[in-house]
Amino acid sequence: MADRLLEVKDLSTHFFTHAGVVKAVNGVSFTLDRKETLGIVGESGSGKTVAALSLMRLVPDPPGKVVEGSLMLGTRDLRTISDAEMRGVRGNDIAMIFQDPMTSLNPVVKVGKQIAEAITLHQDKSKSEAWDMAAQLLDRVGIPDAPARVNQYPFEFSGGMRQRAMIAMAISCNPDILIADEPTTALDVTIQAQIIEVIEEMQQRYESGVILITHDLGVVAEIADKVMVMYGGRTVEYGGIDEIFYNPHHPYTWGLLGSLPRLDEVEKVRLTPIKGQPPDLISLPKGCPFAGRCVYVRPECRDQWPELEIVGPEHGVHCWVPEAERREVRAALPHFQAYVT
């Protein structure tokens, strides 16, 4: 196995609220290697962000709690190390880029100071050294005239520049793992591409593993090496990027791909939305959470969560629909016509 950074097994995170137990993440497993990008996709409320926050141990407790699983960062289990040790991991080993750059910088602290602070927290650097590094980092993420920019406040930065500054802050301590939680959702489309490019560039430079959380399959297609598709707090399918895009096995993945516009479409094809609403995480159905919306639903879907079925190298799916039928259905779906030869 290549240089393994992170191994998550059977992660379950629940929120104990007055209304009931919200089962946000249920038995999710994944791994991350050096220089690898894992895309976690799924719609709102599918548990993507909670899974990432569990890694950082930033799930608000109470009411949230990681109830099961092991989170191995190298040889350390992030679930059991002390709070002080965890603070050393945050920012230094695992860094995070947040969704909304407009609100994730402290408005009353100079941008350079915020980056310098991240540096001095984990590295034995003097204030002026950290300040110089902050300027270098800003320059590296593509902010022009960085030495002057470090002296400015966040309100003097545009959205895209703030997200660049957030990336600079995240990479300031050369983390092994970079978690990007919907880093482009709050930005407009032209800026999105740039930010993705910067993340990719930084990943190559620092040889980090990246976990990219998004509901934008376009972004995933661009930079992910492998993809985990989440639904109702569970992994429904995971696999290499090509496997997920060209040989998807789960009806939910089909649905996601079907609702994506294609640029290479010759004829006009209507997008196929997935009908219905995601399940209530407090009262999850006993079986597959997607059963209620699935077109290919079978009686057993409602009773039991299907075991993992390995359908290819590094490609697994949780689905009751038999492989033979899946192949047939996939071949018949309009949006896969292009792939079937």
Added chain:
Amino acid sequence: MPERHQDTSGNQIVEDLTISTVGERDVIDEKYGGARPLGLWADTWRRLRRNKLAIVGLCIIVVFIVVGSAEAIAYLAGGYLAPYDPIKPDYALSPQGLGSPPSLSHPFGTDYLGRDVFSRVLVATRISMLVGVIAVAIALCIGLVLGPVSGYYGGWVDSVIMRTADVFFAFPFILFVLLLLTVLPPGFGSVFIAIGILSWATYARLNRGSVLSVKTMEYIEAARAQGASDLRIIFRHVLPNTMAPVYVAIAMGIGGAITTEAALAFLGLGVQPPDASWGKMISDNLTYLAAGSWWMLAFPSFFLIVTVFGFISFGNGLRDATDPKLKE
């Protein structure tokens, strides 16, 4: 590398990107009619400036602080700023023990011991300023630690601190101060300690409210994700973002502390003779009003009223200027 200038959303800002010195920035300011976004303080000042009453208050505060500090410096150097000795009686200037009315050499007159009222008012300015500033500083030291801690941690920590604050609110303030002053050693220092200790709850509660809203902001989570400790997050990231209402409370609080001191001095507590404070002068000289010696009472009262008015009108103006809901 992506095309860097695409990064900005606006058209003019593209040029803004290349600003490297303050000088150039001024040029841009001129070019676009100063359309650059204003910082919080610049914006507040701009709106405060239009409020005439607040500016009058600010001027009063500045004069008060300058005079008080000058007097304090003179006092530390072993003398007085005042033209006459404010302590030593001069019975020649107090015929029949009723003082002498304002004259050219004693513009505020002299009191029943023949001391220059103007000189004593100056000494009182120093003492009132010290009471106001130090009492509020003590209150802030307690309130701005307990408030943020209470709001940030929540749970039982919050309950304990806030119920304690409730206890402090529940007692009548002056009564509580009197109670504390009987415990503390007599003297001037006890006054600001007592006022300070008893008014922390206002600042703690005020700040806790803002902390509750700021702690849910994403940049707080981002700071946590960087590995910052709780204390660092509270005092570096949360507290500075919750200060605007506190500044208003400080301005009001200093005015309040000065009146409280005056009330205490009137009751004979705090400043001991022969030192002077405005309240003390009012209390000492009240009996001579019936005999027609109005100046002994009028001048200290006037200064007390004007100063407290200054702090309160400035505080009011500051509140209006920092309130986003009142923005035009």
